[in-house]
Amino acid sequence: MQRNLSAIWLVARREFTDQFxxxxxxxxxxxxVSLFPFxxxxxxxxxxxxxxxxxxxxILDNLIPFVVLVIGFFPLSFxxxxxxxxxxxxxxxxxxxxxxxxxLEDRHMYLGKLLVGITTPLVFSYASIxxxxxxxxxxxxxxxxxxxLSLIFLLTFAHAVLMVSSAIVxxxxxxTIRSANLLASFVVVPVAFLLQGETILIFxxxxxxxxxxxxxxxxxxxxxxxxxxxxxxxxYLLGREIDTLNVNLIGRTFIxxxxxxxxxxxxxxxxxxxVTLRQLRQPLMIVCGLALVAGIASYVWVVTNVPAxxxxxxxxxxxxxxxxADNLKTNLSMLGREVPAPAVFYINxxxxxxxxxxxxxxxxxxxxxxxxxxxxLIGGVLGGAxxxxxxxxxxxxxxxxxxxxxEFAAVFIxxxxxxxxxxxxxxxxxxxxxxxVLLLSLADWLRVFVGIVIPFLAIAALIEIYLTSRLxxxxxxxxx
Amino acid sequence: MIETKDLSKQFNNNFWAVNGVTxxxxxxxxxAFLGQNGAGKTTTVRMLTALLMPTRGWARVAGYxxxxxxxxIRANVxxxxxxxxxxxxxxxxxxxxxxxxxxxxxPKARKARSDYLFQYFGIAExxxxxxxxxxxxxxxxxxxxxALMHDPSVxxxxxxxxxxxxxxxxxxxxxxxxxxxxxxxxxxxxxxLAEAEALADHIAIIYRGRVLLNGTLDELKRQVLxxxxxxxxxARNFDAGELALPQGVTLAERCADSLRFRxxxxxxxxxxxxxxxxxxxxxxxxxQEVPRKLEQVYLKTMADVQGGAYAA
Numbered sequence: 001m002q003r004n005l006s007a008i009w010l011v012a013r014r015e016f017t018d019q020f021x022x023x024x025x026x027x028x029x030x031x032x033v034s035l036f037p038f039x040x041x042x043x044x045x046x047x048x049x050x051x052x053x054x055x056x057x058x059i060l061d062n063l064i065p066f067v068v069l070v071i072g073f074f075p076l077s078f079x080x081x082x083x084x085x086x087x088x089x090x091x092x093x094x095x096x097x098x099x100x101x102x103x104l105e106d107r108h109m110y111l112g113k114l115l116v117g118i119t120t121p122l123v124f125s126y127a128s129i130x131x132x133x134x135x136x137x138x139x140x141x142x143x144x145x146x147x148x149l150s151l152i153f154l155l156t157f158a159h160a161v162l163m164v165s166s167a168i169v170x171x172x173x174x175x176t177i178r179s180a181n182l183l184a185s186f187v188v189v190p191v192a193f194l195l196q197g198e199t200i201l202i203f204x205x206x207x208x209x210x211x212x213x214x215x216x217x218x219x220x221x222x223x224x225x226x227x228x229x230x231x232x233x234x235x236y237l238l239g240r241e242i243d244t245l246n247v248n249l250i251g252r253t254f255i256x257x258x259x260x261x262x263x264x265x266x267x268x269x270x271x272x273x274x275v276t277l278r279q280l281r282q283p284l285m286i287v288c289g290l291a292l293v294a295g296i297a298s299y300v301w302v303v304t305n306v307p308a309x310x311x312x313x314x315x316x317x318x319x320x321x322x323x324x325a326d327n328l329k330t331n332l333s334m335l336g337r338e339v340p341a342p343a344v345f346y347i348n349x350x351x352x353x354x355x356x357x358x359x360x361x362x363x364x365x366x367x368x369x370x371x372x373x374x375x376x377l378i379g380g381v382l383g384g385a386x387x388x389x390x391x392x393x394x395x396x397x398x399x400x401x402x403x404x405x406x407e408f409a410a411v412f413i414x415x416x417x418x419x420x421x422x423x424x425x426x427x428x429x430x431x432x433x434x435x436x437v438l439l440l441s442l443a444d445w446l447r448v449f450v451g452i453v454i455p456f457l458a459i460a461a462l463i464e465i466y467l468t469s470r471l472x473x474x475x476x477x478x479x480x
Numbered sequence: 481m482i483e484t485k486d487l488s489k490q491f492n493n494n495f496w497a498v499n500g501v502t503x504x505x506x507x508x509x510x511x512a513f514l515g516q517n518g519a520g521k522t523t524t525v526r527m528l529t530a531l532l533m534p535t536r537g538w539a540r541v542a543g544y545x546x547x548x549x550x551x552x553i554r555a556n557v558x559x560x561x562x563x564x565x566x567x568x569x570x571x572x573x574x575x576x577x578x579x580x581x582x583x584x585x586x587p588k589a590r591k592a593r594s595d596y597l598f599q600y601f602g603i604a605e606x607x608x609x610x611x612x613x614x615x616x617x618x619x620x621x622x623x624x625x626x627a628l629m630h631d632p633s634v635x636x637x638x639x640x641x642x643x644x645x646x647x648x649x650x651x652x653x654x655x656x657x658x659x660x661x662x663x664x665x666x667x668x669x670x671x672x673l674a675e676a677e678a679l680a681d682h683i684a685i686i687y688r689g690r691v692l693l694n695g696t697l698d699e700l701k702r703q704v705l706x707x708x709x710x711x712x713x714x715a716r717n718f719d720a721g722e723l724a725l726p727q728g729v730t731l732a733e734r735c736a737d738s739l740r741f742r743x744x745x746x747x748x749x750x751x752x753x754x755x756x757x758x759x760x761x762x763x764x765x766x767x768q769e770v771p772r773k774l775e776q777v778y779l780k781t782m783a784d785v786q787g788g789a790y791a792a
Contacts, residue, residue: 010581014567021569094563098626101529102582103555235532 007104011112012119019082019120033075033124037132040067041139048141062203064136065144065152069202071132072156073195075124076163077188083117083167084184088174091237100234110168110232114225117164125156151210155198158214161221163187169228172237173434190361216365223363223426230428231437250439257443273451276444283416283423287371291412294372295379299392302383312387320388328472335469345461348407352414352453356421356445364422371415398475403464410456417448481507482528482634482665486537488689489523497523499689500537505682507633510656510666512680514673514778520689521669522562525636528667529559542634542665555583558632560640564623568612572603572622575611576629583630597625601651616643624652628659635659635666641675653679677774685781692781697774704777704784707742709770710750714738715763723760726752740770 019025044067051063090096099109129152137143144152166187167180174180194217201209260275262268310316359367378400382392421441429437482505489498498520505511513521526532528541530550539546542556567575573594580590598604601621606614614622620643627635640656641649656679660666670676676683677697684694693700702708709732717736725731725741726749733740743749746769757764 010578014570014578017574018567018569093568094561095565095567097531097561097563098559098565098579098623099582100531101554101557101559101561102579103551103584104582105551238526238531 004105004108007108008112008115011104011109012115015086015113015116016120019116025082029075029079029124032078033128034131036074037071037128037135040071040132041135043067044136044141045139064141065148066199066202068129068132068144068149068152069155069195069198071128072125072152073159073191075128076121076156076160077191079121079124080163080167080184080187081181082120083113083164084171084180085177086113086117086168087171087237088177088180089171091175092177096237100237106232106234107229110172110229114164114168114228117168118160121164122157122160125160126153129153129156145207148207151207151214154214155210155217158217158221159191159195162217162224163191165221165224165228169224169231169434172228172232219365220362223365223422226426227363227434230426231434236433253436254439254443257440258447269451273447276447277413277452279444280413280416280420280448283419284412287368287412287416287419290368290372291375294375295382298376298379299383299386300379302380303386306383306387317388324388328476332469332473335465339465341461341465344464345458348410348457348461349454352411352449352457355415356418359418359422362422363426364419367415367418367422371411374411394475398471399468402468402471403460405460406456406463407460410453410460413448413456414453417445421445481505481543482511482539482541482667484528484537484539487524487527487534487539488536489520489527489532490535496689498527501684501686501689501691502537503682503684503691503694505665505667507663507665508660509681510660510668510679511682511684512676513667513669513684513686514671514676515686516782519686521686522638523689524686525559525638525667525669528553528636529557530554542632555630556632557634557636558627558630560624560627560635560637562638564619566611566614566619566622569610571608571610572598572614573607575622576625579626579629585630593629593631594625597628600655601625602648617645617648620644621648621652624655628655633664635664636669637666638669639671640668641670641672649675673773673775673778683774685778687782687785692785693777697777700774700777701772704780705772707744708746709772710741710743710746710753710767711770712739712741712757712762712764713766715765718762720757720760720762724756726756729753 044063047063087096090099133143133149167184170180170183170187174183194213198210198213201213259268260272262272306312312320355367355370357367358370359365382396385395386392421438421444424437424441425434432440482503484501484503487498487501488496490496501520501524503511513524515521523532527534527546528539530541530546530553533547541553544552544556546553567578570578576594576597577590580594585593594607595604598607601624603614603618603621603625606618611619611622620641624637624640627637635656637656641652644652653675656666656668660679660681668676668679680697682694682696683700685692685700693703695703714737718739720734720739723731723739728744728749730742731739732742741753743753750767754764754767757767
């Protein structure tokens with residue numbers, strides 16, 4: 001442990017020394033860090049004056065925390081260049097080879113550079129925030145609570161780890177500083193969007209909600225660090241001089257993986273698809289477990305907590321039942337006519353692709369969150385049904401299960417495949433590059449999507465339109 | 481010791497940068513790798529330092545397998561890379577101190593070793609200056625000092641004297657020779673044929689990833705240029721007529737005042753040949769081997785493999 005920490009610190013200290021001796025890094029940073037809080041302070045003052053004239057207390061109360069968050073973000077985006085060029089810069093300057101030829105381990109180099117990459121922006125961010133808070137303290141505005149400030153400091157830290165860990169992944173994979181800088185947009189822009197989301201949380205006025213953002217960003221950052229360490233290999237830093245996009249090779253690799261050894265569709269279904277499905281056993285178990293937990297937890301929460309918020313005397317329940325009946329009557333009559341089976345199929349299939357895309361951005365976590373949300377929704381609906389006097393079992397058996405047999409199977413399998421793609425990305429695979437891992441994982445996902453998810457969703461859509469709606473009308477005739 | 485068998489490296493684009501290299505370098509020996517730019521010298525060296533993993537074949541360096549013990553190999557090998565790789569904003573002293581720490585030397589050993597190397601390479605006065613302020617030659621010396629910092633048992637040196645003035649080159653060559661005498665195993669990649677000739681015990685010529693020739697300089701000369709040539713010079717014009725040549729000797733060139741012979745086994749045959757000449761009362765003033773340089777061997781090999789004409 002001591003040896004590992006010493007080695008990491010050795011790499012980090014050299015980087016620190018190197019950076020802080022370069023006036024091209026230090027001077028602009030100091031200027032930006034010391035200038036920006038003054039600009040922000042003046043802008044805040046004018047905004048406060050403006051809002052004082054027209055009211056808007058909610059915005060006023062949360063304006064300072066919002067500016068603190070933004071002030072923390074700006075130095076992070078400027079200093080990202082340090083992390084971006086950490087490996088590719090050394091490669092371009094020719095200093096990486098002596099370092100790689102040394103007995104330093106891969107993780108020592110990676111974590112040493114990560115440490116510098118995180119510390120430098122954080123120091124500048126916190127310095128900027130502190131200058132701003134000193135300026136704010138001299139004005140007649142509501143100073144944020146220590147609790148709120150702690151949350152924002154934590155969030156800034158999580159942002160730093162997220163941005164720097166992504167930048168270092170880029171630095172390892174890029175072949176030139178130029179390409180690394182171009183790819184930096186893929187770090188700054190999503191984090192800027194994230195910041196907008198967090199701004200909504202701040203203006204919403206519920207401080208505790210920020211914990212979700214902190215936990216989410218930290219989780220994502222940890223996965224990125226894991227991804228970086230998993231795919232960091234000396235060989236790739238020296239073995240790739242030119243990254244020509246070989247579309248043919250990419251296409252061939254993808255198709256080969258998708259089709260496997262099969263010579264016909266029948267053989268593909270008989271031999272290849274079962275192999276991929278067997279590999280999904282573990283993620284499928286996780287997905288099933290999470291679905292069960294989310295559904296039950298949501299059901300229990302609704303049944304236990306909703307009565308505390310909504311008074312449900314018998315006449316109110318009767319009102320609800322009438323409203324549900326009206327609603328169902330309208331919806332059931334629309335099914336098949338205005339919402340035909342292909343539309344249902346298209347919406348469901350599109351959701352699976354969205355799950356995958358979100359999963360790709362977040363190593364499975366966002367896709368999984370959406371899945372859990374959907375399962376929780378089902379639990380909540382069944383809980384609601386129970387509260388208004390319907391049997392949740394009957395509602396499930398008649399309203400969900402007929403098409404759900406296929407739809408659940410498709411959704412569970414697609415989610416498990418998406419989860420596997422994310423897991424593959426953060427799993428060390430010594431013989432494959434990050435690009436290869438992604439390509440092969442996507443081919444596996446497509447296998448499942450084409451072979452099972454699409455047919456199952458198509459069947460589910462037909463059942464939902466032509467069978468489920470009739471079953472509902474048959475079992476609950478009084479809803480008509 | 482360095483030992484490889486069928487060592488090969490294929491990159492993603494299906495290009496074989498190194499293809500079936502088999503070499504064996506014993507402690508106390510120097511192997512010079514010769515070849516054009518892009519021939520596969522650097523890739524071979526990178527595989528020997530466990531920076532690149534072989535696609536095929538194996539290699540053992542300092543007693544360790546490159547695939548199984550990469551860390552041990554890196555700890556026991558000193559590498560001088562193609563580019564000097566110095567950190568420009570560090571001082572020379574800090575640079576060696578950093579690598580001394582990387583190689584796990586204790587503070588006393590680091591100081592002693594860096595002092596010695598600064599002194600040896602004649603850059604002690606610049607030890608406190610930033611590497612960016614060093615001249616090209618000084619940078620190369622410092623990079624070499626880095627490779628020697630942990631006193632490795634195996635040295636892999638890529639162009640060790642490039643950019644150096646003649647005096648410094650001599651210094652480096654002397655240091656390499658000294659390291660050989662202390663039983664280090666050394667591989668040099670170089671374009672400087674005179675340097676290879678002066679230092680190397682074995683020479684390997686590599687072309688498009690394949691070793692075309694591998695052996696001692698004498699073996700290579702014999703293999704590429706044929707048997708040794710000896711020239712007999714005469715005080716005046718001499719008509720050798722139908723000179724009876726001993727077995728294993730052929731007349732290569734005939735001039736008025738000299739004759740050139742191609743001789744298979746000089747040690748055995750030369751006394752007989754000199755005897756035959758004196759028996760014909762040839763006014764012999766000298767009989768010596770015609771010098772053949774490594775450059776001839778290299779150029780002829782390259783011409784042969786590329787199908788071009790070789791100008792001796």
